[in-house]
Amino acid sequence: MISFVFSIAVLILGYFVYGKFIEKIFGVQPEKETPAIRLRDDVDFMPLPTWRIFLIQFLNIAGLGPIFGAIAGAMFGPSAFLWIVFGSIFAGAVHDYLSGMLSVRHDGLSISEIVGIYLGNNMKQLMRFFTIVLLIFVGTVFLMGPAKIVDGMTENVWGVWVWVGIILVYYVLSTLLPIDKLIGKLYPIFGIAMLLMAIGLLIALFFGDYHIPELLPSNIRNMTTNPEATPLFPILFVTIACGAISGFHATQSPLMARCMKNERLGRKIFFGTMITEGVVALIWAATAMTFFGNVADLNDAMLANNNNAAWAANEISLNMLGGIGGILALLGIVAAPITSGDTAFRSARLILSDVFKFDQKKIRNRLVISIPLFIVAFALTQIDFGIIWRYFAWSNQTLATVVLWTITAYLIYENKAYWITLIPALFMTMVCCTYILVAPEGFQLPTNISYIGGALITLSISILFWYHSTQKKKVILEI
Structure with a gap:
């Protein structure tokens, strides 16, 4: 319990x-007009109250990740605590804050366009495709996931596909309507439910007969049933993502x-929501x-x-929180993924509108972009959920x-302390490269070979990045 409270x-x-x-x-400029005010269109660009933006952002990023990912990560033991704490502070919150603030500085541009500004046109084209695919994966995962949960809660009265249809509608x-309509009105309710759910579990942990394992040297190890098949590095660092x-x-x-009134709100909205999710x-x-007793159980x-x-x-919600608390918790479990799925599709629409310079004020233009996205997502529901989830992770x-890496390039060009993102960029590059080499959905190579391969790929990417960024900085200085 001491380690948990300290964390x-x-x-x-x-x-x-x-x-x-x-x-x-970063250097905020509170006097600078934000895109919400300068480019207001009352569809995607409009100033909203800070508390409302906080809850929308929190639910956008939360989804199933801090629940399902944390449960799966807990199978590794207390090592999960270390990754959640240090990952959230030094990687996740920094990533969220600086990517969010770069979007503010660039008229609310989507992340693929920002990547292009700092890493070049080739990376922009690649990231346009990559982010659209990822967002469709997210929408599909967060379509099937909550549908299955609600179907289980209702004892299969209607069937999964009826709930899929309802959620899809x-x-x-939510993808087509102005952001202050459905999203702006429903998110505060769902956000409160999810936070109360977490508070309820926290109270139950403190006052119930539960014994949280401590962060001791003997516990900082891979405690899964088959450690060789699921090496702590890199599997844990992909399992617990959100x-x-x-x-x-x-x-x-x-x-x-596109909704912030002032740059000074960025730390609360972007950094703060990531810490809350942590x-x-x-x-x-x-x-x-x-x-369930302990990590082995x-x-x-x-x-x-x-x-x-x-x-x-x-099981946890119903048994630890009782009737009303259990319903509240399950509402959070269902609402969280739905409120990430809807904004995944909305984000995909905005990325495509940025790519094609397609004005989104008219509902017809929004339909032209959105309909193909929903058709593809529905088609993907026919694929095994577990496969979609693994590739999404x-x-x-x-x-x-x-x-x-994009933020690191920005910091280098601006002569700012680029090490704050360079270190987590190097670490996450090693994680992703090693994972695809060792994972069942990857190349399934032996662990030692995967570590060596991951290190070599990370070194190569680092050299290429450094060459690109130094050459571009020379051009910037000459201009």
């Missing part, structure tokens, strides 16, 4: 101390970059490690239920890595 304290301290440090390095409306660092967040930040992930990880329970994190979340972390 929460460090996360909160990270917001006030390291968050302020990152904000100072909501996604269409609770530590996630590229999906960079696709969502432009939505709120706290939620920490609570779910600790709960999973204790609810968690692994046994998950194995007996096909590693179904939705089943585990359902890797592509999600790969996008985060590219965004970190």
Whole structure:
């Protein structure tokens, strides 16, 4: 319990101390007009209250990640606590804040366009394709996931596909309507439900008969059932994504970059929501490690239920929070992914509108872009959910890595402290390269060979990046 409480304290301290440090390095300009005011169109660009933006951003980035990812990550043991805490502060929050603020500085541009500004046209074209594919994956995952959960809650009365249809209709409306209509009105309710759910679990942990494992040298190891098949590095760092660092967040930040009234709000909205998500992930990880008895019992329970994190979340919610609390928790579990799925499609629409310079004031123009996205997403629902999720997890972390390199390039060009993103960029490059070499959905190479291969690829990418950034900086200085 001591390690758990200390971890929460460090996360909160990270917001006030390291968050302020990152904000100072970026250099906010409170007097500068934001895109919400300068480019207001009352569809995507419009100023919203700060508290509303915070809840929208929080729900956008939360999804199933800090719940399902944290439960799956808890199977590795207390090592998950370390990744959630240090990942959230030094990687995730920095990634979210600086990518969000770069969008603010560039008229609310989508992340693929920002990548192009700092890493070149070839990377822009690649990232346009990559982010659209990722967002469709997200929309598909967060379409099937909540549909299955609600179907289970209602004891299969209507069937999964009826719920898929209902959620899809909501996604269409939330993608097409102005942001202050459905999203602006529903998110505060769902946000409060999700936060109350986490608070309820936290209270249950403190006052119930639960024993959270401590961060001791003997516990900092791979505690999964089959450590050789699931090496802690890199599997843990992809399993827990949204609770530590996630590229999906960079696709969502432009939505709120188009609604902020002042640059000074960036730390609260972007850095603050990532830290909040880290706290939620920490609570779910600790709960999973204790609810079933211990980490070994968690692994046994998950194995007996096909590693179904939705089943585990359902069991935890109903048993730890009782009737009303359980309903509230399940509302959070269902609402969280839905409120990431709808904005995934909305983000995809905005990226495509940026690419084709297609004005979005008219509903007809929004339909032209959105309909193909929903057709593709529905087609993907026919593929096994587990396969979609695994590829989403890797592509999600790969996008985060590219965004970190992009921000590093920006900081180099601006003569700012680029090490704040260079270090996490190097680490995440090693994670993603090693993962695709060793993972079942990758090349399935032996662990030692994967480590060597990951290190060599990381070194090569670093050299190419350094050459590109130094050459471009010379051009900038000459101009």
